Protein backbone atom coordinates (compact mmCIF):
# COMPACT_ATOMS: atom_id res chain seq x y z
CA UNK A 572 0.00 0.00 0.00
CA UNK A 573 1.29 3.45 -0.96
CA UNK A 574 1.62 5.59 2.17
CA UNK A 575 1.91 9.36 2.47
CA UNK A 576 2.81 11.52 5.44
CA UNK A 577 -0.35 13.53 4.87
CA UNK A 578 -3.48 12.60 2.96
CA UNK A 579 -6.18 15.21 2.33
CA UNK A 580 -9.59 13.97 1.18
CA UNK A 581 -11.40 16.63 -0.86
CA UNK A 582 -9.52 18.86 -3.33
CA UNK A 583 -11.18 22.16 -2.50
CA UNK A 584 -10.47 25.49 -0.88
CA UNK A 585 -9.70 24.13 2.61
CA UNK A 586 -7.35 21.50 1.10
CA UNK A 587 -5.38 24.14 -0.77
CA UNK A 588 -4.97 26.18 2.42
CA UNK A 589 -4.00 23.05 4.37
CA UNK A 590 -1.07 22.45 2.01
CA UNK A 591 0.27 25.92 2.87
CA UNK A 592 -0.28 25.16 6.55
CA UNK A 593 1.61 21.87 6.41
CA UNK A 594 4.49 23.42 4.46
CA UNK A 595 4.95 26.14 7.10
CA UNK A 596 6.26 23.47 9.46
CA UNK A 597 7.18 20.53 7.26
CA UNK A 598 8.95 21.22 3.97
CA UNK A 599 9.52 17.60 3.01
CA UNK A 600 6.59 15.43 4.13
CA UNK A 601 4.71 13.80 1.25
CA UNK A 602 1.16 15.04 0.70
CA UNK A 603 -1.58 13.35 -1.32
CA UNK A 604 -4.74 15.28 -2.19
CA UNK A 605 -7.68 13.14 -3.32
CA UNK A 606 -10.49 14.88 -5.19
CA UNK A 607 -13.58 13.46 -6.83
CA UNK A 608 -13.83 16.28 -9.36
CA UNK A 609 -11.71 16.33 -12.51
CA UNK A 610 -10.05 19.60 -11.57
CA UNK A 611 -7.34 20.71 -9.16
CA UNK A 612 -8.60 22.80 -6.21
CA UNK A 613 -10.38 25.98 -7.36
CA UNK A 614 -12.19 28.96 -5.90
CA UNK A 615 -15.92 28.40 -5.70
CA UNK A 616 -17.26 31.94 -5.10
CA UNK A 617 -16.67 33.05 -8.73
CA UNK A 618 -19.09 30.32 -9.93
CA UNK A 619 -22.04 32.53 -8.99
CA UNK A 620 -20.49 35.90 -9.77
CA UNK A 621 -17.21 36.82 -11.49
CA UNK A 622 -17.23 33.97 -14.01
CA UNK A 623 -20.53 35.30 -15.36
CA UNK A 624 -19.40 38.90 -15.38
CA UNK A 625 -16.48 38.14 -17.68
CA UNK A 626 -14.07 39.92 -15.33
CA UNK A 627 -12.45 36.59 -14.49
CA UNK A 628 -11.21 33.92 -16.87
CA UNK A 629 -11.93 30.29 -16.10
CA UNK A 630 -8.23 29.43 -15.77
CA UNK A 631 -7.88 32.03 -13.01
CA UNK A 632 -10.13 30.15 -10.59
CA UNK A 633 -7.53 27.48 -9.92
CA UNK A 634 -5.57 27.52 -6.68
CA UNK A 635 -1.85 26.84 -6.69
CA UNK A 636 -1.07 24.74 -3.59
CA UNK A 637 -0.97 21.40 -5.41
CA UNK A 638 1.92 22.67 -7.56
CA UNK A 639 4.31 22.69 -4.58
CA UNK A 640 7.09 20.09 -4.41
CA UNK A 641 6.12 16.86 -2.73
CA UNK A 642 2.39 17.36 -3.29
CA UNK A 643 0.56 14.68 -5.28
CA UNK A 644 -2.93 15.12 -6.66
CA UNK A 645 -5.35 12.37 -7.60
CA UNK A 646 -8.41 13.85 -9.33
CA UNK A 647 -11.55 12.04 -10.47
CA UNK A 648 -11.18 9.78 -7.45
CA UNK A 649 -13.85 9.53 -4.79
CA UNK A 650 -12.59 8.31 -1.42
CA UNK A 651 -15.01 5.57 -0.46
CA UNK A 652 -14.05 4.43 2.98
CA UNK A 653 -11.79 5.02 5.94
CA UNK A 654 -10.04 2.39 7.98
CA UNK A 655 -8.90 4.27 11.07
CA UNK A 656 -7.17 1.24 12.60
CA UNK A 657 -5.08 0.61 9.46
CA UNK A 658 -4.72 4.35 8.76
CA UNK A 659 -5.94 3.84 5.22
CA UNK A 660 -8.35 5.44 2.76
CA UNK A 661 -10.23 3.20 0.35
CA UNK A 662 -10.41 4.36 -3.27
CA UNK A 663 -12.33 2.90 -6.24
CA UNK A 664 -11.17 -0.44 -7.68
CA UNK A 665 -10.28 -1.71 -4.19
CA UNK A 666 -7.20 0.51 -4.05
CA UNK A 667 -6.08 1.84 -0.69
CA UNK A 668 -3.64 4.55 0.32
CA UNK A 669 -2.10 4.81 3.74
CA UNK A 670 -1.62 7.97 5.76
CA UNK A 671 0.29 9.06 8.81
CA UNK A 672 -2.05 12.01 9.20
CA UNK A 673 -5.36 12.58 7.48
CA UNK A 674 -7.45 15.63 6.80
CA UNK A 675 -11.11 15.47 5.83
CA UNK A 676 -12.10 18.44 3.66
CA UNK A 677 -14.98 17.13 1.57
CA UNK A 678 -17.05 20.33 1.64
CA UNK A 679 -20.77 20.32 0.98
CA UNK A 680 -22.98 19.54 -2.01
CA UNK A 681 -26.16 21.22 -3.26
CA UNK A 682 -29.42 19.83 -1.91
CA UNK A 683 -31.38 18.34 -4.79
CA UNK A 684 -35.04 18.83 -5.48
CA UNK A 685 -35.10 16.86 -8.73
CA UNK A 686 -32.27 15.16 -10.65
CA UNK A 687 -30.01 17.39 -12.76
CA UNK A 688 -30.74 17.24 -16.49
CA UNK A 689 -30.37 19.31 -19.67
CA UNK A 690 -32.90 21.69 -18.15
CA UNK A 691 -32.06 21.51 -14.42
CA UNK A 692 -28.78 22.82 -12.94
CA UNK A 693 -27.35 23.04 -9.42
CA UNK A 694 -24.77 25.68 -8.54
CA UNK A 695 -21.85 24.20 -6.63
CA UNK A 696 -19.11 22.82 -8.85
CA UNK A 697 -17.04 23.88 -11.82
CA UNK A 698 -18.30 20.91 -13.83
CA UNK A 699 -21.87 22.04 -13.31
CA UNK A 700 -20.89 25.66 -14.03
CA UNK A 701 -19.46 24.66 -17.42
CA UNK A 702 -22.60 22.66 -18.23
CA UNK A 703 -24.81 25.65 -17.37
CA UNK A 704 -22.55 28.13 -19.14
CA UNK A 705 -22.91 26.11 -22.36
CA UNK A 706 -26.66 25.83 -21.96
CA UNK A 707 -26.82 29.62 -21.62
CA UNK A 708 -24.76 30.42 -24.70
CA UNK A 709 -27.90 31.99 -26.18
CA UNK A 710 -30.52 34.07 -24.44
CA UNK A 711 -32.92 32.00 -22.35
CA UNK A 712 -35.68 32.32 -19.82
CA UNK A 713 -34.24 31.00 -16.56
CA UNK A 714 -36.10 30.07 -13.39
CA UNK A 715 -33.74 30.74 -10.50
CA UNK A 716 -34.97 28.78 -7.48
CA UNK A 717 -33.98 29.70 -3.92
CA UNK A 718 -33.90 32.92 -1.90
CA UNK A 719 -30.53 32.35 -0.23
CA UNK A 720 -27.09 33.66 -1.17
CA UNK A 721 -26.67 31.43 -4.21
CA UNK A 722 -30.14 32.17 -5.62
CA UNK A 723 -29.66 35.91 -5.10
CA UNK A 724 -26.26 35.89 -6.80
CA UNK A 725 -27.39 33.75 -9.73
CA UNK A 726 -30.50 35.88 -10.33
CA UNK A 727 -28.26 38.97 -10.42
CA UNK A 728 -25.53 37.36 -12.56
CA UNK A 729 -27.85 35.82 -15.14
CA UNK A 730 -30.03 38.92 -15.53
CA UNK A 731 -26.84 40.98 -15.97
CA UNK A 732 -25.91 38.58 -18.78
CA UNK A 733 -29.16 39.43 -20.54
CA UNK A 734 -31.20 36.36 -19.65
CA UNK A 735 -34.82 36.69 -18.68
CA UNK A 736 -34.94 35.66 -15.02
CA UNK A 737 -37.85 34.62 -12.84
CA UNK A 738 -36.62 34.33 -9.26
CA UNK A 739 -38.69 31.95 -7.12
CA UNK A 740 -38.27 32.20 -3.38
CA UNK A 741 -40.21 30.87 -0.44
CA UNK A 742 -39.64 34.00 1.68
CA UNK A 743 -42.09 36.92 1.67
CA UNK A 744 -39.45 39.09 -0.02
CA UNK A 745 -35.77 38.78 -1.00
CA UNK A 746 -33.25 38.98 1.85
CA UNK A 747 -35.99 38.61 4.47
CA UNK A 748 -34.60 38.00 7.94
CA UNK A 749 -31.18 39.18 6.89
CA UNK A 750 -31.33 42.80 5.68
CA UNK A 751 -33.67 45.34 7.30
CA UNK A 752 -36.81 45.82 5.17
CA UNK A 753 -35.79 49.21 3.77
CA UNK A 754 -32.51 47.84 2.39
CA UNK A 755 -34.16 44.61 1.20
CA UNK A 756 -36.74 46.69 -0.73
CA UNK A 757 -34.04 48.89 -2.22
CA UNK A 758 -32.06 45.91 -3.51
CA UNK A 759 -35.20 44.13 -4.76
CA UNK A 760 -36.04 47.28 -6.75
CA UNK A 761 -32.69 46.96 -8.52
CA UNK A 762 -33.49 43.35 -9.48
CA UNK A 763 -36.83 44.48 -10.92
CA UNK A 764 -35.15 47.36 -12.76
CA UNK A 765 -32.93 44.72 -14.39
CA UNK A 766 -36.01 42.83 -15.54
CA UNK A 767 -36.08 40.10 -12.89
CA UNK A 768 -39.55 38.86 -12.01
CA UNK A 769 -39.51 38.19 -8.27
CA UNK A 770 -41.98 35.47 -7.30
CA UNK A 771 -42.04 35.60 -3.48
CA UNK A 772 -43.93 33.15 -1.25
CA UNK A 773 -43.37 30.47 -3.88
CA UNK A 774 -41.66 27.42 -2.38
CA UNK A 775 -40.97 25.07 -5.27
CA UNK A 776 -42.32 21.57 -4.61
CA UNK A 777 -41.42 19.93 -7.90
CA UNK A 778 -39.98 20.63 -11.33
CA UNK A 779 -41.25 18.89 -14.45
CA UNK A 780 -39.01 18.75 -17.49
CA UNK A 781 -40.33 18.27 -21.02
CA UNK A 782 -39.34 19.18 -24.56
CA UNK A 783 -40.54 22.77 -24.00
CA UNK A 784 -38.34 23.32 -20.94
CA UNK A 785 -39.17 23.34 -17.23
CA UNK A 786 -42.34 23.78 -15.20
CA UNK A 787 -41.88 24.59 -11.51
CA UNK A 788 -44.85 23.70 -9.36
CA UNK A 789 -45.01 25.65 -6.11
CA UNK A 790 -46.73 24.95 -2.79
CA UNK A 791 -49.41 27.49 -3.70
CA UNK A 792 -50.16 25.32 -6.78
CA UNK A 793 -48.83 27.93 -9.16
CA UNK A 794 -46.84 26.84 -12.20
CA UNK A 795 -43.86 28.83 -13.50
CA UNK A 796 -42.42 27.99 -16.91
CA UNK A 797 -38.95 28.61 -18.28
CA UNK A 798 -36.33 27.17 -20.64
CA UNK A 799 -34.29 25.90 -17.73
CA UNK A 800 -34.04 26.00 -13.95
CA UNK A 801 -31.03 26.91 -11.80
CA UNK A 802 -31.35 25.77 -8.21
CA UNK A 803 -29.72 27.02 -5.04
CA UNK A 804 -31.83 25.46 -2.30
CA UNK A 805 -29.31 24.72 0.40
CA UNK A 806 -26.37 22.38 0.87
CA UNK A 807 -25.59 19.13 2.66
CA UNK A 808 -22.16 18.39 4.18
CA UNK A 809 -20.30 15.56 2.40
CA UNK A 810 -19.83 13.60 5.60
CA UNK A 811 -20.50 9.96 4.56
CA UNK A 812 -16.88 8.92 5.15
CA UNK A 813 -16.91 10.45 8.63
CA UNK A 814 -20.30 8.97 9.53
CA UNK A 815 -19.23 5.49 8.51
CA UNK A 816 -15.98 5.85 10.46
CA UNK A 817 -17.74 7.15 13.59
CA UNK A 818 -16.24 10.66 13.35
CA UNK A 819 -19.46 12.58 12.70
CA UNK A 820 -21.18 14.98 15.07
CA UNK A 821 -24.82 14.61 16.15
CA UNK A 822 -25.95 17.00 13.44
CA UNK A 823 -23.60 15.49 10.87
CA UNK A 824 -20.30 16.83 9.59
CA UNK A 825 -16.93 15.91 11.05
CA UNK A 826 -16.82 16.81 14.73
CA UNK A 827 -13.54 18.51 15.65
CA UNK A 828 -12.07 20.12 18.76
CA UNK A 829 -10.65 23.63 18.81
CA UNK A 830 -7.40 22.36 17.28
CA UNK A 831 -9.55 20.93 14.46
CA UNK A 832 -8.71 17.35 15.39
CA UNK A 833 -11.45 14.71 15.35
CA UNK A 834 -11.98 12.01 17.98
CA UNK A 835 -9.19 10.10 16.18
CA UNK A 836 -5.86 11.82 17.00
CA UNK A 837 -4.60 11.23 13.45
CA UNK A 838 -7.58 12.80 11.68
CA UNK A 839 -8.29 16.52 11.30
CA UNK A 840 -11.04 18.32 9.39
CA UNK A 841 -11.71 21.80 8.05
CA UNK A 842 -14.06 23.82 5.87
CA UNK A 843 -17.73 23.30 5.09
CA UNK A 844 -17.73 19.73 6.43
CA UNK A 845 -16.18 20.48 9.84
CA UNK A 846 -18.21 21.28 12.92
CA UNK A 847 -16.99 22.34 16.35
CA UNK A 848 -18.79 21.30 19.57
CA UNK A 849 -21.83 23.51 20.18
CA UNK A 850 -21.17 25.29 16.89
CA UNK A 851 -22.95 25.31 13.59
CA UNK A 852 -21.76 24.71 10.05
CA UNK A 853 -19.91 27.70 8.64
CA UNK A 854 -19.88 27.62 4.89
CA UNK A 855 -17.87 30.47 3.51
CA UNK A 856 -14.46 31.13 2.08
CA UNK A 857 -12.68 32.96 4.91
CA UNK A 858 -13.71 30.20 7.31
CA UNK A 859 -12.64 27.34 4.99
CA UNK A 860 -9.32 28.93 4.13
CA UNK A 861 -8.36 30.00 7.65
CA UNK A 862 -9.48 26.72 9.15
CA UNK A 863 -7.74 24.71 6.42
CA UNK A 864 -4.47 26.51 7.07
CA UNK A 865 -4.64 25.97 10.84
CA UNK A 866 -5.62 22.31 10.42
CA UNK A 867 -2.61 21.89 8.11
CA UNK A 868 -0.29 23.52 10.63
CA UNK A 869 -1.65 21.34 13.42
CA UNK A 870 -1.21 18.20 11.34
CA UNK A 871 2.43 19.19 10.98
CA UNK A 872 2.89 19.46 14.75
CA UNK A 873 1.47 22.83 15.79
CA UNK A 874 -1.22 23.16 18.45
CA UNK A 875 -3.11 26.23 17.31
CA UNK A 876 -6.69 26.78 18.42
CA UNK A 877 -9.15 27.94 15.76
CA UNK A 878 -10.71 31.05 17.28
CA UNK A 879 -11.00 33.14 14.13
CA UNK A 880 -14.27 34.99 13.64
CA UNK A 881 -14.66 34.65 9.91
CA UNK A 882 -16.49 37.01 7.56
CA UNK A 883 -18.50 36.35 4.43
CA UNK A 884 -19.16 38.39 1.32
CA UNK A 885 -21.39 38.57 -1.69
CA UNK A 886 -21.78 40.52 -4.95
CA UNK A 887 -25.15 41.49 -6.43
CA UNK A 888 -25.04 43.83 -9.46
CA UNK A 889 -23.09 46.91 -8.38
CA UNK A 890 -23.74 46.09 -4.72
CA UNK A 891 -21.18 44.18 -2.75
CA UNK A 892 -20.95 43.49 0.91
CA UNK A 893 -18.73 41.98 3.57
CA UNK A 894 -20.41 40.83 6.76
CA UNK A 895 -19.36 39.38 10.07
CA UNK A 896 -21.24 37.98 13.06
CA UNK A 897 -25.01 37.57 13.36
CA UNK A 898 -27.07 39.30 10.69
CA UNK A 899 -30.62 38.90 11.89
CA UNK A 900 -33.09 41.53 10.73
CA UNK A 901 -35.16 40.92 13.89
CA UNK A 902 -32.39 42.48 15.99
CA UNK A 903 -32.20 46.22 16.34
CA UNK A 904 -30.13 47.66 13.52
CA UNK A 905 -28.20 50.93 13.62
CA UNK A 906 -27.87 52.19 10.05
CA UNK A 907 -24.93 54.42 9.15
CA UNK A 908 -25.42 55.41 5.50
CA UNK A 909 -23.25 57.65 3.38
CA UNK A 910 -25.88 57.23 0.65
CA UNK A 911 -28.88 55.11 1.55
CA UNK A 912 -28.74 51.72 -0.19
CA UNK A 913 -25.49 52.53 -1.95
CA UNK A 914 -22.81 52.86 0.71
CA UNK A 915 -22.95 52.42 4.43
CA UNK A 916 -22.52 50.22 7.48
CA UNK A 917 -25.25 48.40 9.41
CA UNK A 918 -24.71 47.39 13.02
CA UNK A 919 -26.86 44.57 14.43
CA UNK A 920 -27.42 44.85 18.18
CA UNK A 921 -28.77 42.30 20.63
CA UNK A 922 -29.86 44.71 23.38
CA UNK A 923 -26.79 46.88 23.83
CA UNK A 924 -24.39 44.23 22.58
CA UNK A 925 -23.01 44.45 19.05
CA UNK A 926 -23.37 41.01 17.42
CA UNK A 927 -23.08 41.63 13.69
CA UNK A 928 -21.83 44.13 11.11
CA UNK A 929 -22.76 44.53 7.43
CA UNK A 930 -20.39 46.66 5.35
CA UNK A 931 -22.39 47.64 2.28
CA UNK A 932 -20.24 48.77 -0.63
CA UNK A 933 -17.67 49.59 2.06
CA UNK A 934 -14.45 47.67 1.68
CA UNK A 935 -11.62 46.73 4.02
CA UNK A 936 -13.72 47.43 7.10
CA UNK A 937 -13.80 43.87 8.45
CA UNK A 938 -10.79 44.20 10.82
CA UNK A 939 -12.46 47.25 12.39
CA UNK A 940 -15.77 45.39 12.64
CA UNK A 941 -14.06 42.40 14.23
CA UNK A 942 -12.43 44.63 16.84
CA UNK A 943 -15.76 46.26 17.65
CA UNK A 944 -17.43 42.87 18.00
CA UNK A 945 -14.75 41.79 20.44
CA UNK A 946 -15.38 44.77 22.72
CA UNK A 947 -17.39 44.01 25.81
CA UNK A 948 -18.84 47.52 26.24
CA UNK A 949 -22.48 48.39 25.58
CA UNK A 950 -23.08 50.15 22.28
CA UNK A 951 -25.73 52.17 20.50
CA UNK A 952 -26.14 54.59 17.62
CA UNK A 953 -24.08 57.31 19.22
CA UNK A 954 -21.10 55.07 19.91
CA UNK A 955 -21.27 53.27 16.56
CA UNK A 956 -22.02 55.85 13.85
CA UNK A 957 -18.85 56.65 11.91
CA UNK A 958 -16.79 53.84 13.48
CA UNK A 959 -16.25 51.89 10.23
CA UNK A 960 -17.81 53.85 7.43
CA UNK A 961 -14.62 55.51 6.32
CA UNK A 962 -12.49 52.40 6.69
CA UNK A 963 -10.36 53.25 3.67
CA UNK A 964 -9.45 56.71 4.86
Ligand SMILES: Cc1cc2nc3c(=O)[nH]c(=O)nc-3n(C[C@H](O)[C@H](O)[C@H](O)COP(=O)(O)OP(=O)(O)OC[C@H]3O[C@@H](n4cnc5c(N)ncnc54)[C@H](O)[C@@H]3O)c2cc1C
Pocket residue numbers: 580581582583584585586605606607608614615616617618619648649650651676677678679694695696721809812841842843844853854855856857859882883884885886
Ligand atom coordinates in the same frame (compact mmCIF):
# COMPACT_ATOMS: atom_id res chain seq x y z
C1 LIG B 1 -21.39 28.89 -6.04
C2 LIG B 1 -20.77 29.21 -4.73
C3 LIG B 1 -20.58 30.54 -4.39
C4 LIG B 1 -19.99 30.86 -3.17
N1 LIG B 1 -19.81 32.18 -2.87
C5 LIG B 1 -19.24 32.52 -1.69
C6 LIG B 1 -19.04 33.89 -1.38
O1 LIG B 1 -19.41 34.78 -2.12
N2 LIG B 1 -18.45 34.18 -0.20
C7 LIG B 1 -18.00 33.22 0.66
O2 LIG B 1 -17.44 33.55 1.69
N3 LIG B 1 -18.18 31.89 0.37
C8 LIG B 1 -18.80 31.53 -0.78
N4 LIG B 1 -18.99 30.21 -1.08
C9 LIG B 1 -18.61 29.18 -0.10
C10 LIG B 1 -17.16 28.73 -0.24
O3 LIG B 1 -16.82 28.56 -1.57
C11 LIG B 1 -17.03 27.41 0.54
O4 LIG B 1 -17.28 27.69 1.90
C12 LIG B 1 -15.64 26.77 0.38
O5 LIG B 1 -15.42 26.40 -0.96
C13 LIG B 1 -15.54 25.54 1.27
O6 LIG B 1 -14.30 24.93 1.10
P1 LIG B 1 -14.13 23.36 1.37
O7 LIG B 1 -12.73 23.03 1.03
O8 LIG B 1 -14.68 23.02 2.68
O9 LIG B 1 -15.10 22.67 0.30
P2 LIG B 1 -15.02 22.71 -1.28
O10 LIG B 1 -14.29 23.89 -1.77
O11 LIG B 1 -16.42 22.50 -1.72
O12 LIG B 1 -14.15 21.41 -1.64
C14 LIG B 1 -14.52 20.11 -1.25
C15 LIG B 1 -14.11 19.15 -2.36
O13 LIG B 1 -14.15 17.82 -1.86
C16 LIG B 1 -14.71 16.98 -2.87
N5 LIG B 1 -15.17 15.71 -2.25
C17 LIG B 1 -16.29 15.48 -1.52
N6 LIG B 1 -16.35 14.20 -1.11
C18 LIG B 1 -15.24 13.60 -1.59
C19 LIG B 1 -14.73 12.28 -1.50
N7 LIG B 1 -15.36 11.31 -0.82
N8 LIG B 1 -13.57 12.00 -2.14
C20 LIG B 1 -12.88 12.95 -2.82
N9 LIG B 1 -13.33 14.23 -2.94
C21 LIG B 1 -14.48 14.55 -2.32
C22 LIG B 1 -15.82 17.86 -3.41
O14 LIG B 1 -16.31 17.40 -4.65
C23 LIG B 1 -15.07 19.18 -3.53
O15 LIG B 1 -14.34 19.23 -4.73
C24 LIG B 1 -19.59 29.83 -2.28
C25 LIG B 1 -19.80 28.49 -2.63
C26 LIG B 1 -20.39 28.18 -3.83
C27 LIG B 1 -20.62 26.75 -4.20
